[in-house]
Amino acid sequence: MVTGLGPVPFARDGHPRPSKIPIHPKPFVAYHSFFFLLKEARMPKRTSPICSRLYLPTLVLLLISHSAMAQESKTVVLELDHASVCGSNLDALRQVFTDVGLTPDVGGAHGNGMTQMALLGFDDGTYLELIAPVKPGAAAGSDWAKYMSDDAVTCAWAVGSNVLLQEADRLKKAGIPVTVPERGSRKRPDGMSIEWTTADVGSGTPGSTLPFIIEDETPRAWRVQTSAGLQGAPVSGIEYIVLGVNNLDASIALFRKAYGWADPLTETQKDIGKLAYFPGEPVILAAPSGGGWLSEHLAKYGETPVAYLLATRDLPAASKKYRLSGGRTWFGQKTAWFDVGKLKGVRVGVIGQ
Numbered sequence: 001m002v003t004g005l006g007p008v009p010f011a012r013d014g015h016p017r018p019s020k021i022p023i024h025p026k027p028f029v030a031y032h033s034f035f036f037l038l039k040e041a042r043m044p045k046r047t048s049p050i051c052s053r054l055y056l057p058t059l060v061l062l063l064i065s066h067s068a069m070a071q072e073s074k075t076v077v078l079e080l081d082h083a084s085v086c087g088s089n090l091d092a093l094r095q096v097f098t099d100v101g102l103t104p105d106v107g108g109a110h111g112n113g114m115t116q117m118a119l120l121g122f123d124d125g126t127y128l129e130l131i132a133p134v135k136p137g138a139a140a141g142s143d144w145a146k147y148m149s150d151d152a153v154t155c156a157w158a159v160g161s162n163v164l165l166q167e168a169d170r171l172k173k174a175g176i177p178v179t180v181p182e183r184g185s186r187k188r189p190d191g192m193s194i195e196w197t198t199a200d201v202g203s204g205t206p207g208s209t210l211p212f213i214i215e216d217e218t219p220r221a222w223r224v225q226t227s228a229g230l231q232g233a234p235v236s237g238i239e240y241i242v243l244g245v246n247n248l249d250a251s252i253a254l255f256r257k258a259y260g261w262a263d264p265l266t267e268t269q270k271d272i273g274k275l276a277y278f279p280g281e282p283v284i285l286a287a288p289s290g291g292g293w294l295s296e297h298l299a300k301y302g303e304t305p306v307a308y309l310l311a312t313r314d315l316p317a318a319s320k321k322y323r324l325s326g327g328r329t330w331f332g333q334k335t336a337w338f339d340v341g342k343l344k345g346v347r348v349g350v351i352g353q
Contacts, residue, residue, distance in 0.1 A: 076170075076259040080282040081160035081214055082119075082127045082224070083238050083308050084207070085346055086147035090132035093152055094118050096346075097130065100338050101322045103229040104130055111185035115148075121227045124237030125220075128308065128348075131155075143206050147301065152344040154305040156207030157241045157283075158198070164215040168199050176202060176210070176258045183217070194222045202254070208304045209243065209251070210258060211283075234318040235350055239311035241283045242275075242347075244294055245303050248287035252276055255283070265331060277331050284309075284330075307347035309335065315352045324350060 087093035094104045097120065104118035113134065120128040133148055147153040161167050168178040179200040187193050195217040202210035216223060245251040252264060255278065264276040264285070273289040286306060288294040297306055312318045315334055324336035330351065337349040 075261060076167075078159045078211065078259065078281055078283070079161075080126050080211075080238055080241070081158045082129050083154070083158075083241055083305060084129040084131055084156040085152055086150075086155040087130065087132045087152045087344075088148055088150065089136040090116055090118060090130065093130045093132055096152060096342065096344055100342050101229075102128075102338075102348075103227065104128075105227050106189050108186050108188045109134055111187070117186070119224060119227070120230060121224045122230055122235065122237035122310075123226050123233075124311070125224065126237040127224045128238060146205075147304075150345075152346045153301060154308065154346055155301075156205070157211045157243075157305055158207055158214045159211045160220075161213050161215050164197055164199055164213050167213055168201075171201060171258060174257055174260075186223075188222075192222060194218045196223070201258070204303060208302065209245070210254070211241075234314050234321055235310040235312050237311050238308055239282065239351055240309040241305050242307035242309065243283055243285050243303070244298050244306035245285050245287050246298055248274055248276055248285060251285050251287070251303075255285070267331060269328060269330070271328075275330070307349060309349045309351045312350050312352035315350060318350045318352070322350070 085093065087096075094106075097104055102120055104120050107117040107119045107129070109116040115131055116134050117132075118130045120130075122128075131148075147155040164181060168181065171178050181197045181199045183195060183197055185193055185195045197215045197217060198206070198212055200206040200212045206212045243251075248266075255261060256263075259281075261278045261281065264278045266274060266276050268274050268289065269286075271292065272294055273287050273292075276285040286294060288298065294306060297304075309330075310318075315336060318324060319336045322338060324338060326335060326337045326349070328335055333351050334353065335349050335351045337347065340347055
C-alpha cells in the first residue's frame with residue numbers, strides 16, 4: 001500500500017529536463033519577496049489600530065516564512081545524466097540490447113586504456129551506457145571490475161552538474177564523503193576526443209548507491225546524441241533508477257542527508273519488496289522483504305542499481321514495439337518490462353500511461 005495522502009502522480013513534470021543540478025533553486029526570488037513584504041509590514045498606517053496590532057505578528061510570520069524558504073532552498077534536485085550496464089564483452093552486450101529492439105551506438109575507448117563503451121542515447125538527453133573491458137576478461141584496474149566478470153550487470157548511475165566543485169563542497173559539509181575530482185576522456189569512433197570531470201560520492205564503487213557527479217569539459221552534445229534507432233521512439237529517456245539496498249530506513253536517511261529531501265512515499269511490490277520513492281527525483285529505493293532475485297543480487301554485488309525504468313507517454317505503443325510484459329502499477333503509474341532472460345538478467349522497464 002502507498003503511504004501518503006491520496007494518489008500522487010509518479011511521473012515528473014513532463015517539461016524538458018534542465019541540463020544540470022540546481023543547487024539552491026530560486027534563492028534570490030525567495031529573498032527578494034521576503035524583503036519586499038518586510039518593507040510593507042514595516043510601513044503600516046499609524047492611524048489604523050488594526051495595522052498597529054498586526055505589525056508584530058506579521059513580522060514574526062514573515063520571519064518564519066523566510067526561514068522555511070531558506071530551508072527549502074537547501075533541497076537539491078538531481079538531474080540524471082546516465083546509467084550504466086557492465087559486462088565482460090562489449091560486442092556481446094551490444095547484441096543483447098539489439099535483440100530486444102534497443103540498438104546501441106559505438107562510443108569508443110576510454111582514456112584509461114582499460115574500458116570501452118557503447119550507448120543508447122534518448123531524446124531527453126539521458127543515455128544508457130554499456131561498458132566492458134577493451135580486451136574481454138581483462139577488467140583489472142577498473143572501478144567496476146567485479147561487475148565486468150559477468151555477461152551483464154546494472155552497475156552505476158551519474159548526475160550532471162556545471163558546478164561540480166560547489167556541489168562536492170556542499171556534500172562534504174553535509175557529512176557525505178566525496179573524492180577528489182578526476183579528469184576522464186573518451187575517443188569516439190570518428191576520432192573526436194571528449195573530456196569530463198567526475199567526483200565519486202559516498203562509499204562503495206562509483207555510482208553504486210549515491211550517484212557520482214559528472215561535469216563536461218567539452219560540449220555535452222559531443223558525449224551523447226539521440227541514437228538513430230531511438231529518434232521518435234515510444235521511450236524518451238531514463239526516468240528512474242531502481243536502487244537495491246539492504247536497509248531501507250538507513251538508505252532513506254542517507255539520501256535525505258545528502259540532498260535535503262522530504263520523507264519518501266513507500267509501497268510494497270510482491271516480486272521485489274518494499275519501495276521508497278522521493279517525488280520529483282529520479283531514484284526509487286528497493287529493499288527485499290524475503291528471498292528472491294533482489295536478495296540474490298545484493299548478496300552477490302552489494303548495493304547497486306538493480307533496474308532502470310524508461311519514460312513513455314504511450315505505454316501500449318512501447319509494449320507493442322518492444323514486446324514488453326507485466327503490468328504492475330508503481331506509485332500510480334503502469335510499468336511493463338523487457339524480457340529479462342534476453343537481457344541476461346538486466347532489468348529494464350518502461351513506466352507511463
